[in-house]
Amino acid sequence: MVSPKALIKKLFGNESSQALDSEQTNDSRVGQLKREFAEHPTKGLNPHKLYGILEGAEQGDLKAQSELFDDMEEKDAQIGADLGKRRQLSAEREWQIVPPDNATAQEKRATEHAIEVFTALEVEDLILDLGTGIGHGWANLELPWQRDGAMRFIEQPTLRPHSWFRLHPDDQNCITLRDHSATGAELWPLGWVQHRHRAKSGYVARMGLHRMLAWPYLFQNYALGDLAQLLEIYGMPARIGKYPKSATEKEKATLLRAVVSLGQNAAGIIPDGMSLDFLEAANGRADVYQAMMNWCERAKAKAILGGTLTSGTGEGTNTNALGNVHERGQMSLIRSDVRQYAGSIGKQILWPMAALNFGIEKPSRAPRFYLDTGETEDLERLSKSLPTFVDMGAKIPLWWLHEKSGIPEAAEGEDVLMSRAGRNPDAPGMEARRGMPKAAQNPFGALRTPASRPPLAALRQAPTQPGQPSYYRDATLDQLDDQAQPVVDAWVAQVQQLAEQAESLEQLQELIANAFDDLDETELAEVMATAFEAADLAGRATVAEELDEETGNAD
Structure with a gap:
């Protein structure tokens, strides 16, 4: 029989045991990361600077791009709200851990242990942290391991800032911790959940959805700045001060201060012999800037949620039917997200625990993590349509009805709701109450x-x-x-x-x-x-x- 240490080395490599005793970010070689401050590259952002940041990320330097993405989500209400909504729609799902098909006794025990561990975790926080990978393309969560006798288990995983990492110069898909070396420190096996979120295809540096959002973010900031300048310039009447030819420099300066003061305080004084004229405010057009800002808002909503009607950026002529179409597109994105979260959790958390504690070597035989994406049908519509099909002779299984309606099936001996006729033991309908399926009756049948x-x-x-x-x-x-x-x-x-x-x-x-x-x-x-x-x-x-x-x- 293979010893636990030998099994760990066989499955996860020679350095895997380090992560079981300590967190890699506590190592002195990368200790400077915890003392770093963000540089906020959005300050003074222009097309040339943005292009340089994105190009540098493709060459392995992810720091500036990661900090740019964090700033975008923090400063742009549209990006922050829509990404938060997408992450929250996944995090609020009910989770479950199930054994593999035809599970052995050992695999069932591994599943029970995993359920016990996850019950003690904040699973919703875990999903929200993994959801940061939507914008960046990836997310790295450090795993703190604990021990209870011979059993190994994890505590709440910790999301580490994306700016702490870089790409290996020889492998565009290998993420390392930034240290003083040219390649970075390789991440310890068993020490991390390395979640790769494919919001779009490409290498790690180009997988993030924020790459698509960076340009609308920049253009909207330009339009907003121009609009603010327009309102400042054209929102007030022009003020012109007139001074005589014999005015001294001191008198001219006094007149200028008076003109400026009139613009801010609507009050001021000028020397005798000078005058002030107020001209009508110029008619500047703000609609062109507003049009650009609206385009940017819609572009960001489409990229994040797949449509505009679920983020409040749609036009006024939208219909309920179009809203339903956009919502279905949004739900397809959520289903893709939860499958990717479940894959990372299953392979990088549940399988290591099953291997360490129960000797399960194959990831396919480890417990499986799911987030419930079941969408129920409208109960009123279902109650009206099902009797029609039953009257036509359709043989509809009861499990399908429970699945579509979201109504759980009663267990043996469990109290159930009954109609008035069902309360009488001799009345029709008792067959279904006793567990014998009976076709639903349509009053118009x-x-x-x-x-x-x-x-x-x-x-x-x-x-x-x-x-x-x-x-x-x-x-x-x-x-x-x-x-x-x-x-x-x-x-x-x-x-x-x-x-x-x-x-x-x-x-x-x-x-x-x-x-x-x-x-x-x-x-x-x-x-x-x-x-x-x-x-x-x-x-x-x-x-x-x-x-x-x-x-x-x-x-």
Whole structure:
């Protein structure tokens, strides 16, 4: 049997044991990182400076780009709010850890241990920290390991600033800790969650969504500055001071101070013999700057959330349908995010714990982490559509209904909600309550299903009158069936049409009551009259036969 130390070296390398005893950022070689202050490269940002920052990141220097991205998210309300919303939509999901398929007893114990560890963590904070990788393209969280007897487990992972890292000059996908060397210090195995978030494809330096947002951020700041300058210049009337030719330099300076003071305080004094003229404020156009700012806002919303209507930057002519389309696009991004978070957590947290404590060597046999992305259907729409399909003969499994509605399935012996009919043990519906599935009943189902029995079938079950041959009654009812069925079918079709329009039994009752006077009774009256005549003739024939029998007996 392989010893734990040998297994650690086999799976994670020779330096993996260092991370179990200490955090790498406590090492003296990278200790200066904790004493650094951000340089805020957004100060004085212009296209030339921005291009240099992005190009330097591609060559391995991630510090300036990382600090630029942090500044953008901090200073731009649109970027901060939309990215925060996207991260929060993932972090608020319910998490679960499950064993692999056909799990062994050892793998089930590893799953139970992982659940116990994660219950003690702030999982929402963990997801929010991993979510910083959306803008940067990656996020590195340091893992503090603890020990409980022979069991190893992690405590709350710590997000380290992106500016602490650089790219290895020989490998554009290898991130190292900045130290005094040209390549940086390699990250210790088992010491980090190295999350790579593919918001866009490319090398590590170009995977971040902030690369796409940097230019709209710059252009919007230019437009905002120009707009502020426009309002400052053209929002006030021009003030012109006039001084005589004989004015001294001191008098000129006094007049200038008075002109400036009038602009700020609306009050001032000037020497005698000088004058001030106020000109009408110039008509500057602010709409061109506003148009540029609106374009930048929409561009950022599209990049982060996949649309504009879920971030409040849409036009005034938006419809609810367009909003639903944008929301579905946003949810597709969230589903992609949570799958990437789950992959990093499973491979870089759950698998190492399972390997260290339970000897599970394959990542595919480690416990699996999930964030619930189940989207339930609208319950009102589901309750109206399902009975229709059931009446049409669709065989819909109960598990599908529970999954789509989000309503959990009751366990054996668990109390369940019941209808009033279900509370009576002899009433219909008890089969479903006892665990025997029963098709849902649609109150309009009988109207939508063609009658399987003739309208007069109940009369056929009535007992024959004494002395009346059955063939007389059957012949009469057959004729009445044939003639009355088209009339009844027309009535049923009319009521069925009303049922399709009605949204409730009360509305159906009202529609039928209003349409009662329109039902054509003439044809049915003629059919019934004919039937009564036939019945009368049948009765006369019966009496005649009985008289003949009595006369024959007398003879």
